[in-house]
Amino acid sequence: xxxxxxxxxxxxxxxxxxxxxxxxxxxxxxxxxxxxxxxxxxxxxxxxxxxxxxxxxxxxxxxxxxxxxxxxxxxxxxxxxxxxxxxxxxxxxxxxxxxxxxxxxxxxxxxxxxxxxxxxxxxxxxxxxxxxxxxxxxxxxxxxxxxxxxxxxxxxxxxxxxxxxxxxxxxxxxxxxxxxxxxxxxxxxxxxxxxxxxxxxxxxxxxxxxxxxxxxxxxxxxxx
Numbered sequence: 001x002x003x004x005x006x007x008x009x010x011x012x013x014x015x016x017x018x019x020x021x022x023x024x025x026x027x028x029x030x031x032x033x034x035x036x037x038x039x040x041x042x043x044x045x046x047x048x049x050x051x052x053x054x055x056x057x058x059x060x061x062x063x064x065x066x067x068x069x070x071x072x073x074x075x076x077x078x079x080x081x082x083x084x085x086x087x088x089x090x091x092x093x094x095x096x097x098x099x100x101x102x103x104x105x106x107x108x109x110x111x112x113x114x115x116x117x118x119x120x121x122x123x124x125x126x127x128x129x130x131x132x133x134x135x136x137x138x139x140x141x142x143x144x145x146x147x148x149x150x151x152x153x154x155x156x157x158x159x160x161x162x163x164x165x166x167x168x169x170x171x172x173x174x175x176x177x178x179x180x181x182x183x184x185x186x187x188x189x190x191x192x193x194x195x196x197x198x199x200x201x202x203x204x205x206x207x208x209x210x211x212x213x214x215x216x217x218x219x220x221x222x223x224x
């Protein structure tokens with residue numbers, strides 16, 4: 001029943017939120033906790049992922065509309081966008097290229113297959129875009145989705161720590177970095193960091209997704 005997957009996801013996330021409110025550590029991110037709880041529950045009970053996915057697909061459906069809604073905080077920060085648009089676009093493009101080249105380098109070092117490299121190269125864009133582009137360029141959409149999810153959770157957990165470690169204090173730069181590296185899941189954390197960070201991160205999602213979808217098929221063949 002679809003309600004099973006929806007109910008399980010809701011309960012797991014609410015537990016994650018409650019734990020996060022109590023301890024307030026980056027590692028107790030609600031998204032990370034929810035994923036661990038859901039995977040653990042399915043493993044212990046022996047319930048298949050396909051059964052859970054019936055309801056999970058209903059939740060995934062809203063990823064697109066939610067991403068569009070992120071345009072609202074961006075509109076509120078339109079002055080910052082006009083002021084720093086060159087730096088913002090440059091940062092997003094460089095960040096996207098860095099993500100792709102990191103995957104290529106890692107694939108070469110560990111001898112990963114061409115198909116796996118193509119699947120992982122799209123790890124920093126949203127699931128709706130990543131799954132479609134992965135199939136078009138010869139990757140495996142299911143692996144791409146897993147890579148995107150792990151990247152997003154990692155970004156949501158470590159974003160504040162990384163910004164502090166590298167002394168990234170400008171809110172515009174923080175938002176661009178988080179959104180470019182870890183798409184919508186990272187943006188959820190950027191919104192907690194501040195309104196400017198959330199707006200810039202939401203902009204980075206769309207631009208990075210389009211840029212990555214265009215440039216990846218062009219770059220990858222040169223390294224195969």
